[in-house]
Amino acid sequence: MNYFGERGSSMPKVSKEFLLARREEIIDACAKLYATMDFKEITLKEIGSITSFNRTAIYNYFNNKEEIFLALMQREYECWSAELDEMVQEHESMTRDQLAQELAHSLERHERLLKLLSMNYFNMEENSRYENLVTFKKAYGESIRAVRHCLDKFCPEMKEKDKEEFLYVFFPFMYGIYPYAVVTEKQRKAMEGAGVDFVYHSIYELSYRCLKKLLVR
Template identity: 25%
Template sequence: MTTPEPFQRARRPEQKEERRQHLLDTARTALHGGMEVSELGLNELARQAQMTKSNVYRYFENREALLLALLEEESAQWSVELGARLAAAKPVTPEQIARDFAGSSAARPLMCRLFSILPSIIERNVSPERLTQFKRHSLALIAGAAEQLHQAAPVLPFTAYVEFMRQAIALMIGLWPLASPAEALAGVLELPDLQPLRYDFEADFGTGLLLLLRGLETRAAG
């Protein structure tokens, strides 16, 4: 994709979408490169994207609105990847669902990272209009993934997979920061007596998802 010229204002819809996507790609590259979310202000984004801050504001009201858009993209791509994994699995057992769900999530660390700060940081500083739009996107994501799961393994009803998705996201939000400790804490957790407090995101997420599925199976059977 061609980098926009500095200070050049996009006027046609396709130009505006190109500028918007360029900002998202720039932010994604910075965050994948190790930048902390707190460091990614719109001034820094504008500098890296070779755009003025006023132009950045034409696309995102603030940093949190940008992060919401990134999370929407990341989660949509995750849903496609989960569907591909499920389609390749025969048969699709609860164990397979847990492995594919955990594996496809671990393969998207930026998505997990953004979900982990969604309720405490991102959602606290965006407009009600943008929040409404995002929550409707989240409902569509949950419903779409639940439908994929139901088609792959109809042993549970669609409504059970909707509940599974709701609880899985909550589990991801809590587990990701536990499995990604700061450097000082990571060193402390290397002590032999403290190793039981260490978390491996993919392995522990998969375990939690399987327990959730088993519980939903028991409830459905009752």
């Protein structure tokens, strides 16, 4: 197994940039399908059908669709972390309420990340190679660092134990945002049939309420 998982030595030598572009094309295809299909419906055949190469070539980069989804989630974490770092650079100061608003808006802009988090992705991690899982965990760790950086800069008076408590509450909270904010018509009807009152709240509203309680005390 060589760089990026290419099998065998008969594969012609190509540049690292070419390999990265191919890999990103597979992840892009998965993201496109995930916008209208669920995890169970998406197959390697479906992913391969909207790439510029055949399905068999996907195995040169990923062992299975779980690894592709893990790579997609990794990319989503990386994009979110980069956005938070940019926010820290662009603002000299913020009130805690302003920080709650900005973090809530950032989650609103990364709906795909929240959708991925709402999946039971235990099997996704279990079916991915160790090296891929380590790379993903690094991206996850960077997102924690980025949020912590926001707290360090905009809440300098916040005690260390309060920052730790914030992180331990906020990150698990993210796993449940999407199912509450995005409800299908079938789910709505089922809740009505069960006599469950449902009041729609957006990703921003749910996130802001939680963040405000954590930050503005």
